[in-house]
Amino acid sequence: MITEARKPILCLDFDGVCHSYESGWKGADNIPDAPVYGMRNALKRYEKDFRIVVFSSRSKQEGGIEAMREWFEIHAPDVDLEFWEEKPPALVTIDDRAITFDGKWPENKTLLDFKPWNKRGEHLWKKHACGEALATLHANNPGGVLNGTEALYDSVWKVLNYYHNDAAGQVEGRDPAKPVVDGEKS
Numbered sequence: 001m002i003t004e005a006r007k008p009i010l011c012l013d014f015d016g017v018c019h020s021y022e023s024g025w026k027g028a029d030n031i032p033d034a035p036v037y038g039m040r041n042a043l044k045r046y047e048k049d050f051r052i053v054v055f056s057s058r059s060k061q062e063g064g065i066e067a068m069r070e071w072f073e074i075h076a077p078d079v080d081l082e083f084w085e086e087k088p089p090a091l092v093t094i095d096d097r098a099i100t101f102d103g104k105w106p107e108n109k110t111l112l113d114f115k116p117w118n119k120r121g122e123h124l125w126k127k128h129a130c131g132e133a134l135a136t137l138h139a140n141n142p143g144g145v146l147n148g149t150e151a152l153y154d155s156v157w158k159v160l161n162y163y164h165n166d167a168a169g170q171v172e173g174r175d176p177a178k179p180v181v182d183g184e185k186s
């Protein structure tokens with residue numbers, strides 16, 4: 001672990017990285033969605049070696065920082081975070097809408113075709129397949145033990161999101177025999 005005073009800054013984007021942003025933009029002070037799965041565990045890990053600075057397009061807008069603070073109070077109350085109005089001088093940034101520059105200027109088409117991780121085909125396909133599977137399940141269950149299909153859909157979607165992160169190596173210590181629905185096992 002690096003001593004507090006010498007920690008480098010990790011700049012952390014908010015929407016699409018911390019906030020799952022499933023509902024899209026609802027205003028700088030309106031943050032309706034759940035965290036991206038595994039967020040709290042990742043932030044707990046990062047805070048050991050970094051000053052984590054949350055910097056988002058919300059940061060300069062009326063009520064934006066306050067709303068993000070409140071949201072983190074609910075979803076990661078034990079993580080030490082800073083909220084800056086200016087982009088911090090960071091060692092590295094985590095952002096869902098960026099390309100890592102490697103000295104080669106990307107083509108316009110590459111930039112125009114850019115999609116963040118949660119808008120890529122595979123991700124949508126999983127969500128769609130999940131919805132299809134549940135619709136079939138529901139149709140075959142006219143007796144109605146499957147009340148609350150919405151909630152069930154939500155649960156399955158969370159599991160898919162969890163495994164998506166897991167496949168990307170973002171979930172640690174998963175016991176394959178025990179799927180963790182909330183991804184927040186510590």
Ligand SMILES: [Mg+2]
Pocket residue numbers: 013014015016017095096097
């Ligand atoms: Mg973002």
